[in-house]
Amino acid sequence: MAPLSGLGLARNADLDAMKWTPRLPDDAVNTSLTRLTILREMVWLSSLAAGLIIIIYVGLGLLVDAVVDYLPDTVDGALERVVVDAADFGPVAEPTLPRVRRWQRELDDLAAAMPAPAPDGFTLHLIEDADTVNAVALPGGHVLLFTGLIDAAPGVDAVRFVLAHELGHFANRDHLRGLGRRLLLALAASLVLGSDNPVSPLVLAPAELLTLRHSRDQETAADAYAVRLLYRAYGSAEGAEAMMRTLAELDHRGTVDGFLSTHPLSAARAEHLRGLIDRLGAEPDTSEPAAP
Amino acid sequence: MPLETLFQFINLAFIIVPIIIGLVVGSLVERRHYRSIRRRETDTMAQPAVPLGLSALSGVTIERAHLVTGSTVVAMDAFKAVLAGLRFLFGGRVGGYESLIDRARREATLRMKVAAGDADAILNVRLETFAIGGRFGGSGALTSVEAVAYGTAVWVGSGPKR
Numbered sequence: 001m002a003p004l005s006g007l008g009l010a011r012n013a014d015l016d017a018m019k020w021t022p023r024l025p026d027d028a029v030n031t032s033l034t035r036l037t038i039l040r041e042m043v044w045l046s047s048l049a050a051g052l053i054i055i056i057y058v059g060l061g062l063l064v065d066a067v068v069d070y071l072p073d074t075v076d077g078a079l080e081r082v083v084v085d086a087a088d089f090g091p092v093a094e095p096t097l098p099r100v101r102r103w104q105r106e107l108d109d110l111a112a113a114m115p116a117p118a119p120d121g122f123t124l125h126l127i128e129d130a131d132t133v134n135a136v137a138l139p140g141g142h143v144l145l146f147t148g149l150i151d152a153a154p155g156v157d158a159v160r161f162v163l164a165h166e167l168g169h170f171a172n173r174d175h176l177r178g179l180g181r182r183l184l185l186a187l188a189a190s191l192v193l194g195s196d197n198p199v200s201p202l203v204l205a206p207a208e209l210l211t212l213r214h215s216r217d218q219e220t221a222a223d224a225y226a227v228r229l230l231y232r233a234y235g236s237a238e239g240a241e242a243m244m245r246t247l248a249e250l251d252h253r254g255t256v257d258g259f260l261s262t263h264p265l266s267a268a269r270a271e272h273l274r275g276l277i278d279r280l281g282a283e284p285d286t287s288e289p290a291a292p
Numbered sequence: 293m294p295l296e297t298l299f300q301f302i303n304l305a306f307i308i309v310p311i312i313i314g315l316v317v318g319s320l321v322e323r324r325h326y327r328s329i330r331r332r333e334t335d336t337m338a339q340p341a342v343p344l345g346l347s348a349l350s351g352v353t354i355e356r357a358h359l360v361t362g363s364t365v366v367a368m369d370a371f372k373a374v375l376a377g378l379r380f381l382f383g384g385r386v387g388g389y390e391s392l393i394d395r396a397r398r399e400a401t402l403r404m405k406v407a408a409g410d411a412d413a414i415l416n417v418r419l420e421t422f423a424i425g426g427r428f429g430g431s432g433a434l435t436s437v438e439a440v441a442y443g444t445a446v447w448v449g450s451g452p453k454r
Binding site: 020022023024025027030031032033035037038039041042045046048049 | 315319326330333334337338340342348371374375378379381382385387388390391393394398
């Protein structure tokens, strides 16, 4: 390959002398990011996105909290059709079985003692899962009770406390609040990042912690409601503390999965309940100091 | 550790690990590619490849001419995909894509020169870029780019022609 002396602009005689000169492309012209700036850009942009999501989440969250108490019961019914399927949680015991009917009766007794009784009542679903110590309140007045909780409970009083606690969630509309929060989180992320952006889960995971924090306050409120309800129905709430002590023990052995992750630490909760029980009168059998 | 938390961590790992791999391996691959591109550009510097047509040549006879093409496909990494995803939200230069396309075009030009062999020049050079693949991890972002360089390779005779 000989150097091409003839390369030039032939049509213009004046430019005929213009020669082609070999030259390397400039590296920096068409690329704007170096390895350092690309990292800085990533940090900057992801913090911006996270900030946006938090602003939307907190803003809409306040809105949900403001609205949820005024929602008509029909919303509950509508959500029931959308989200509830007890079978998702495990095998559901046949409702005609005597032990299911028995806990349904306990639930009905407690519901009858509620200061503002629900017109449609509550349905108990017994989930045949001996490994899960848990109970769940779902829209539409559905209470899921896991057999593992009944096995672990130190007595009937203790299970009654759990049922009363779930009724407390209904009374405080926490089941709607919880769904609302989670829905909002997904909504905020998809608003900011697009529905199936690979970044979304990155932002959602830390934001879930906010939801957990929120639900701890709800649990404390439901506990207080449960103690009051037990007093109204049975004149005693000793089962509450017994249940919490048992849960705290199970927690110590690391056997409780779902229940505790969203709930306050059971030992602290037991102390708090003790204080509540003492304050509400009746016969305290220990002399533990009352929690504030 | 509760099983649910474990699953959440695994879920998170599935997203974070590709991003880190993309950052570390991706930038390593890019640096190596650029080194190779620069070396070959220096080696083939003497062969003109210009967007001008026949008008670029004066006073020579063309003995032989034919079409030469060079093309390459360069994939982006997960890090760049995420960065671009964020850019689509806030706007601005998508820096992650810039180096990708720059590499693809220069590589395609080099391959076109290989295809041209010992041609005296390549005239009428054109560069085109195409997006290949639609989605990365369901993001709707670009997966890879193809760059095509094509032109007319010419061999000139020794005798001047008027």
